[in-house]
Amino acid sequence: MEQGTPLQKLLHTFAALADLGQEIADTSDFQEKMRAALHLLQGSLGLMRGALAEFDDEKGTLSFVAARGMGTQTSADLPLSAEEVSGLLARGISCLSKEDENSAAFDFFRTHQELLDALRVELVVPLVVRDNLVGMILLGPKATGEEFSAEDREVICAMARHIGVGIQEHRSFEELKRRAEENRQLYEEMRVIYRDTVRAFAAAIDCKDKYTQGHSERVGKYSEVIAREMGWSDEEIEGIAVAGYLHDIGKLVVERDIINAPYRIDAKQSSELNRHPSVGYEILSPISHPYADIPLTARYHHERIDGRGYPEGLTGEQIPLGAKIVSLADSFDAMTTDRPYKKRRGLEEVVEDFRRNTGKQFAPEVVASFCRALLKEVLGETTNRRIIKLLGKDYVQSERIAPLLRALIDDLESGVFSATAGNA
């Protein structure tokens, strides 16, 4: 039978080159990419055995990433000396054989003679990309038994360039992944530091007021519960919790006597105290928070839906949702904890206050969410009873509070309440 024509050989090689380019570009799995590359290289010239190794700069070793017909010899790494690396770099992508008079090839084959003989390697091709050694191809004899021709060597070098780029891309991608992971870890550490700092600030704020210790932390937790019930994302929930922790940070500049006054404060003192949302905003604004709207939440947590709040008398939609949430959480905690001039109210009374003030002081959708979350806890529909835990079990009379909550939720959902912005 007639042997293949030069044209057929050319077409076969050309197809292998085209397939190799496609494999390098399309295949995402590196091991698979290298396996396919080795197949294409061996199959293009009919080589009985071959291996592909990636060079590790730090270890100074070649690690085999694909091998065919070389038994278990390629399981161990191949160390390269600095001189060998320099010599191979100087040669660039080229076919080196033990008959090569060039010193780099001579040194390499002499140093690794035992392994290369065992693998029956006839040619090695250093993979050099942008003056870096990224790997090496090791090739066994041709199935025809012929020597490698100059054309064969050209084909091998052309394919080696593709493979070198594939390894370089993989290295760049791995480096990128490593850095991204490092950044993610750093970011996570910073978030922990940030959260710890926020907690420390909250403790500092609450220390100033001996009657309201733990207030900021509780407001943060209630806000979190409301936001979760409203379907916020985990990151947004984390953000609103921080906003709750820091909502009273402006109190740090208010006189301790005013904060701790065991009586109703006068107008002047009240005016001084009412500065704390704006001062809080000024304190928080220069900080790059990982969450949105934390300074604005501090600024507007005493605004009311009906426009009778402070510092700006905003109404309805002008008030950020976060501020509406923290506002309700703040008021709830104020009503359910003992104050210098007032004992805490019963929970039924608090729900009644919600009913009276929804659409005036509080946003209906926020009240509804809070009531739904509380009702779930009261009815035992959730194991995470965060509100009840903060209030104390004895304080919550389930059989009395559940109907009140259910009725308020029904009224809120049927639209009985609407914001009375601007009608005050």
Place this chain on the structure above:
Amino acid sequence: MADLATGSTVHSRSVGDLAVVYAGDYLNKLSGERIERECRRKLEAGCRALIINFRETELVNSIGISILLGVIDAAENTGARLIFSDVNTQTVQLFEMLGLTRHVALAADEQEALATLTEFASTPKAAGH
């Protein structure tokens, strides 16, 4: 008695200690490695002669050649006989050009290959093989 196996889409059948593996159209991609694995499995199971039938193979590319070289290597290492059957003219030329025919015999069809191999397989192995 012959049995027919189609495990993981590679069709093969055993005839005594001979085996026929059908190359189908799987050879030209990485998944074609399963043909090589099937051949190696047969050889490891004691198969002394192997036929690869190319009846449904129109074209063999470089990946296919490499996979077949792997099979040739495995057969040589175990001393098993290997025959390619039903190979079309264009593929025969490619096999000759790349040196595969130095290592493997060709048969016009599976019957011819079986006849050749049955004779080989019934011959006791020489000492030292």
